[in-house]
Amino acid sequence: MKKQIQELLLQSLATLESKEIIPASKDLAIKIENSRGSEHGDFASNVAMTLAKKAKTNPRQLAQSIIDHLPESDILDRVEIAGPGFINFFLDQNAHQAIVSEIINKGEQYGDSNVGANTPTLIEFVSANPTGPLHIGHGRGAAYGAAVASLLKKTGFDVSCEYYINDAGRQMDILAVSVWLRYLQHIGAEIPFPENAYQGDYINDIAIKLHKEHIEKFVLPAENIIPLFKEEDPELKIDGLIKYCIDNLGEENYRVVFDAGLDSILITIKNDLVGFGVEFNNWFSERSLVENNTVNQCIEKLVENDWIYEKEGAQWFRSSKLGDEKDRVLIRENGQATYFASDIAYHLNKVERGFKKIIDVWGADHHGYIARVKASMEALGLSSEKLEILLVQFATLYRGKEKLQMSTRSGEFITLKELQDEVGKDAARFFYIMRKSEQHLDFDLELAKSESNDNPVYYIQYAHARICSVFRQLTEKGIKYLQADALKDVSNLNEPHEIKLLANLARYPDVIENAAITYEPHQLAYYLKDLANDFHTYYNANQFIVEDNKIRNARLTLIEATRQVIKNGLALLSVSAPEVM
RNA sequence: GCGCCUGUAGCUCAACCGGAUAGAGCACCGGCCUUCUAAGCCGGGGGUUAGAGGUUCGAGUCCUCUCAGGCGCGCCA
The missing domain is CATH 3.30.1360.70 (Arginyl tRNA synthetase N-terminal domain)
Structure with a gap:
C-alpha cells in the first residue's frame, strides 16, 4: 500500500x-x-x-x-x-478492506518480500565456548540471532545460520585439565583443584563418564602432580598442569580426555538450543581451520603483503594501519597462534564460501574486537563492508527485585535450560527480543512466569486463542461460515475499530521489512502487542457472531485475518500460537 | 587516561535513515462480565527526553562539551 x-x-x-x-x-x-x-x-x-x-x-x-x-x-x-x-x-474504504482477502489468500506467506534478492547471507551467532552449558547471557544472543535470521529469510535473503565452535586454544585446554583432575579425584587421588579451572558439576559428570568408558587409562601418579600446585601464579599453575598432562598422557590420550569434555558439552549445547527453538545449518570447528592449515596460509598471505612483523619473539599484525587502536599478536612467543589468527582465517573462509552478507552476533564485551577483524579483512583485500557485526548487550536476571549474579568459571550461573524449564520457551524467547539489542536487558523471572495481565506474551497469545474460540462457538451454534463467500462481504467493515484493525494489518509487511533490514526484531514484538490490543478492543466493543449474515461474515473474515497475522508474527519469533488458553 | 554503548513518566521500555500534541505496559485512582474466554476493555492523573550550547523550516533523534552508568583497552577467548 x-x-x-x-x-x-x-x-x-x-x-x-x-x-x-x-x-x-x-x-x-x-x-x-x-x-x-x-x-x-x-x-x-x-x-x-x-x-x-x-x-x-x-x-x-x-x-x-x-x-x-x-x-x-x-x-x-x-x-x-x-x-x-x-x-x-x-x-478509500475499499483499499482498507482489500487487505483481508490478501491476508487470507497469502496465509503464511503474508508479509514475505524479496528485498533480500536471494543474497547469500551467513549469520553466525551464539558461538559460546564449549566449556560449559549455555547460560542466560547466551540465551539473548540465541534468541536475537535466530529472530534476525528468520526475518531475513522472510524478506528474501538466502540465509545460513552458523555456530563457530571454539574448540582450539587455551580455554579448551583448561577444560581438558579440569576434566582430568576431576577424573583423578573421582578415582580417589588426593589432588587439589585449581580455583581458575572449571568448577561446575558438569565437569564431574564428564569425568565419571570418562572413567566408565576408559577405566584407569589416564591415571598418573599423584605424587608427580601435586608439586605442580606449588606454583603461586594461578595462570602459570594451570599452564604447568596442561603441559604435564599433554607430555605424560601423550598427545593421543590427551585428545581423548579433551574430546570427552568437548563432545559432551557440545551435545548439551545442541540439545539446549534445539529445545529453545534455535537450529543451525552448520557447526563450524575452529580446530579444522588450524588442522587443515587455513590459518597458516592466511598468515603467509599477510606476510607476503607486509602486514606482519616480528617483535619480542611474537608475530604482529599491523592492524593499527587499518583503523585499529594498536597492532595485534597473531603468533605468540611460544609459537601458538592466537584466537584472532583463527578468526582471520574464519572470516576469509566465510567470504570464500560465497557469502555476500556476513553477520556476526557478538556479546557487547567483544566490541573492542570489531576494528581488528575488519582490519584483517581489508588487509586480505576483502571488503569489510560485507561484514556486519551486531552487538548484544548483557542480560541481567532478576527474580522480582533480587538481582542474580553469575560467572561461568565459578560454576554459579543459571543455565538457559533452567530458564526455559522455569518460564517456558515462549516467554523466554519473547522477553529476550522485546528490548532493542543494544539496550541492557533486565530479565525478570517473576514477570516472565506470571500468567497474568502484566505478561506481554500471554497478551498476544490470548488474542490468538480468543479468535480460535470464536470459531469454536460458531461451530457449536451450528452457524455456517464459508470463507470464499464471506470475503465478498468485507465492504461491511466500517466501524472505527474495524478500520483501525484493517490499517494495522496492512502495516505488517512494512514492519517485517523494516525489522529485517535494521536487524531489530523488537519492532515485531511491539507491533504484535499493538495488533493484539486492537483486537482486544474490537472484541470488547463489537459482537462478532451477530444475526446479520453479511456483517457476521465480514467480521469473521477480519478476525480470521488477524489470527493469521498474529500467528505469522509469533512464528518468526518461535513463539507458539495456542488455540486454547 | 583512551575507545564503544546507554541515559525518555515512580518502575521497565517504544518513538519507523530529523517531522505534527513524545507513546505503551506495570504501579496508582475510577468504571465495564444475564452477550463470542475479565489472561480482556474504557476513562483519569503522571514529562524541562541527564544538563549546557550548536546545526535548520523543525531535534528525544545530528554535532560539541559536561555529568552519570555499563563494557572494553592480554602474547585469554
Missing part, C-alpha cells in the same frame, strides 16, 4: 520536474510514513518540506502543486495539506 502511494507521488513529482516547477534530481528519497493519528490520514509525506528550498517556494504551496498533479487513483479517498506542509493521504 505504501509502495502504491509512493508511486503516485513519484509520478506527480516527475510531472512537476517536466514542467520545471521543481528542479530535476536523480535520486529523490521519498519518505512516506504511517501517520500516527487518524486525523493525519493513513500515510503522510514530507517531500514538500524537503523540496521547498530547491523549488524556491514555500512548502504548503509546493504541497498543493504536488497534490494537483497526483494521478487519479481509486485507492485514495482524499489528500490534504496539513501543518507546515505535510501531505496526508486518506485511503
Whole structure:
C-alpha cells in the first residue's frame, strides 16, 4: 500500500520536474510514513518540506502543486495539506478492506518480500565456548540471532545460520585439565583443584563418564602432580598442569580426555538450543581451520603483503594501519597462534564460501574486537563492508527485585535450560527480543512466569486463542461460515475499530521489512502487542457472531485475518500460537 | 587516561535513515462480565527526553562539551 502511494507521488513529482516547477534530481528519497493519528490520514509525506528550498517556494504551496498533479487513483479517498506542509493521504474504504482477502489468500506467506534478492547471507551467532552449558547471557544472543535470521529469510535473503565452535586454544585446554583432575579425584587421588579451572558439576559428570568408558587409562601418579600446585601464579599453575598432562598422557590420550569434555558439552549445547527453538545449518570447528592449515596460509598471505612483523619473539599484525587502536599478536612467543589468527582465517573462509552478507552476533564485551577483524579483512583485500557485526548487550536476571549474579568459571550461573524449564520457551524467547539489542536487558523471572495481565506474551497469545474460540462457538451454534463467500462481504467493515484493525494489518509487511533490514526484531514484538490490543478492543466493543449474515461474515473474515497475522508474527519469533488458553 | 554503548513518566521500555500534541505496559485512582474466554476493555492523573550550547523550516533523534552508568583497552577467548 505504501509502495502504491509512493508511486503516485513519484509520478506527480516527475510531472512537476517536466514542467520545471521543481528542479530535476536523480535520486529523490521519498519518505512516506504511517501517520500516527487518524486525523493525519493513513500515510503522510514530507517531500514538500524537503523540496521547498530547491523549488524556491514555500512548502504548503509546493504541497498543493504536488497534490494537483497526483494521478487519479481509486485507492485514495482524499489528500490534504496539513501543518507546515505535510501531505496526508486518506485511503478509500475499499483499499482498507482489500487487505483481508490478501491476508487470507497469502496465509503464511503474508508479509514475505524479496528485498533480500536471494543474497547469500551467513549469520553466525551464539558461538559460546564449549566449556560449559549455555547460560542466560547466551540465551539473548540465541534468541536475537535466530529472530534476525528468520526475518531475513522472510524478506528474501538466502540465509545460513552458523555456530563457530571454539574448540582450539587455551580455554579448551583448561577444560581438558579440569576434566582430568576431576577424573583423578573421582578415582580417589588426593589432588587439589585449581580455583581458575572449571568448577561446575558438569565437569564431574564428564569425568565419571570418562572413567566408565576408559577405566584407569589416564591415571598418573599423584605424587608427580601435586608439586605442580606449588606454583603461586594461578595462570602459570594451570599452564604447568596442561603441559604435564599433554607430555605424560601423550598427545593421543590427551585428545581423548579433551574430546570427552568437548563432545559432551557440545551435545548439551545442541540439545539446549534445539529445545529453545534455535537450529543451525552448520557447526563450524575452529580446530579444522588450524588442522587443515587455513590459518597458516592466511598468515603467509599477510606476510607476503607486509602486514606482519616480528617483535619480542611474537608475530604482529599491523592492524593499527587499518583503523585499529594498536597492532595485534597473531603468533605468540611460544609459537601458538592466537584466537584472532583463527578468526582471520574464519572470516576469509566465510567470504570464500560465497557469502555476500556476513553477520556476526557478538556479546557487547567483544566490541573492542570489531576494528581488528575488519582490519584483517581489508588487509586480505576483502571488503569489510560485507561484514556486519551486531552487538548484544548483557542480560541481567532478576527474580522480582533480587538481582542474580553469575560467572561461568565459578560454576554459579543459571543455565538457559533452567530458564526455559522455569518460564517456558515462549516467554523466554519473547522477553529476550522485546528490548532493542543494544539496550541492557533486565530479565525478570517473576514477570516472565506470571500468567497474568502484566505478561506481554500471554497478551498476544490470548488474542490468538480468543479468535480460535470464536470459531469454536460458531461451530457449536451450528452457524455456517464459508470463507470464499464471506470475503465478498468485507465492504461491511466500517466501524472505527474495524478500520483501525484493517490499517494495522496492512502495516505488517512494512514492519517485517523494516525489522529485517535494521536487524531489530523488537519492532515485531511491539507491533504484535499493538495488533493484539486492537483486537482486544474490537472484541470488547463489537459482537462478532451477530444475526446479520453479511456483517457476521465480514467480521469473521477480519478476525480470521488477524489470527493469521498474529500467528505469522509469533512464528518468526518461535513463539507458539495456542488455540486454547 | 583512551575507545564503544546507554541515559525518555515512580518502575521497565517504544518513538519507523530529523517531522505534527513524545507513546505503551506495570504501579496508582475510577468504571465495564444475564452477550463470542475479565489472561480482556474504557476513562483519569503522571514529562524541562541527564544538563549546557550548536546545526535548520523543525531535534528525544545530528554535532560539541559536561555529568552519570555499563563494557572494553592480554602474547585469554
